[in-house]
Amino acid sequence: MHTKGNCCCSFEDYKLTTEWLMNQTSHRPKVAIICGSGLGLLADGASNKQTFRYQDIPNFPISTVPGHDGCLVFGTIEDRSCVFMKGHFHLYEGYTLCQVTFPVRIFKLMGVELVLVTNASGGICPDFKVGDIMIIKDHINLPGFAGQHPLCGPNDERFGIRFPCMSDAYSKDMRSVVVDISTELGCSDFIREGVYCMVSGPNFETIAEARMLWILGCDSVGMSMVPEVTVAKHCGLQVVALSLITNKVSLDYSREEKVNHEEVLEICKMRAELLQKLVTSLISRFNQQQIINTN
Numbered sequence: 679m680h681t682k683g684n685c686c687c688s689f690e691d692y693k694l695t696t697e698w699l700m701n702q703t704s705h706r707p708k709v710a711i712i713c714g715s716g717l718g719l720l721a722d723g724a725s726n727k728q729t730f731r732y733q734d735i736p737n738f739p740i741s742t743v744p745g746h747d748g749c750l751v752f753g754t755i756e757d758r759s760c761v762f763m764k765g766h767f768h769l770y771e772g773y774t775l776c777q778v779t780f781p782v783r784i785f786k787l788m789g790v791e792l793v794l795v796t797n798a799s800g801g802i803c804p805d806f807k808v809g810d811i812m813i814i815k816d817h818i819n820l821p822g823f824a825g826q827h828p829l830c831g832p833n834d835e836r837f838g839i840r841f842p843c844m845s846d847a848y849s850k851d852m853r854s855v856v857v858d859i860s861t862e863l864g865c866s867d868f869i870r871e872g873v874y875c876m877v878s879g880p881n882f883e884t885i886a887e888a889r890m891l892w893i894l895g896c897d898s899v900g901m902s903m904v905p906e907v908t909v910a911k912h913c914g915l916q917v918v919a920l921s922l923i924t925n926k927v928s929l930d931y932s933r934e935e936k937v938n939h940e941e942v943l944e945i946c947k948m949r950a951e952l953l954q955k956l957v958t959s960l961i962s963r964f965n966q967q968q969i970i971n972t973n
């Protein structure tokens with residue numbers, strides 16, 4: 679890869695990877711699903727699967743975090759060709775934001791129209807319970823405030839404009855479809871809506887940090903997704919994002935619980951089946967043209 683300002687990938691890098699993948703598969707996905715920590719199981723329901731390990735794909739970073747399998751799976755759900763990222767990339771792994779978001783631009787060049795993101799996060803809103811699924815309605819890009827932003831550096835107009843609008847990053851129509859689906863599936867008790875804040879990690883929050891985030895309007899906190907969503911929105915993709923609340927973030931010095939990654943993965947396992955049903959139904963609605971291009 680070449681270095682261009684803050685960006686380490688050129689348009690040719692993106693093109694080369696896209697062409698390599700398109701030459702290996704006959705799938706032409708319109709939907710990409712980015713599976714967060716421990717949520718790679720979401721790909722298991724697909725048929726006609728074709729799997730590529732990240733290390734075998736030109737220019738692709740590799741996953742270094744437990745719970746992130748590190749492979750790209752093409753498959754069919756409800757007659758719709760999809761591509762799943764089993765594992766995504768994080769700043770705390772030492773990747774640049776250009777590497778973290780590399781796959782999103784590959785999806786764009788492949789012809790993807792909708793990116794469905796799942797992740798794990800800690801619940802800050804005191805009403806949230808472990809195992810709740812938060813439909814993300816907005817985010818706070820905390821690393822972005824400090825210049826760790828995936829769109830810093832020369833802007834490539836082939837992907838999008840210099841100053842993209844982010845006030846509608848998470849499609850309102852799609853969010854209401856998720857609410858409808860959760861009612862049909864009888865799981866609306868677990869469904870919340872809220873604001874996700876990205877921190878770089880890798881440590882979980884101090885109590886003072888958690889209190890600050892709550893005052894700032896954050897309902898949950900995690901270490902991913904915002905760069906991918908920003909790049910997806912920049913290049914005109916629709917986005918829907920679901921965050922699994924895997925732990926409650928402590929706002930109180932008297933609380934004894936200590937969060938750890940194993941607990942995060944355990945809760946992901948517990949909710950993987952429900953998330954899979956939600957994701958499948960969402961793809962099928964997309965398939966029925968109910969929510970396509972209505973952003």
Ligand SMILES: O=P(O)(O)O[C@@H]1C[C@H](O)[C@@H](CO)O1
Pocket residue numbers: 713714715743768796797798799879900901902903938939942
């Ligand atoms: O990769 P995601 O954002 O789903 O997972 C969160 C953030 C860290 O990677 C990990 C910490 O347990 O969970």
Ligand SMILES: Nc1nc2[nH]cnc2c(=O)[nH]1
Pocket residue numbers: 798799800801877879881882883899900901924925926927937942
């Ligand atoms: N930053 C952060 N990321 C998480 N991912 C899962 N839980 C948490 C959490 O409590 N804090």
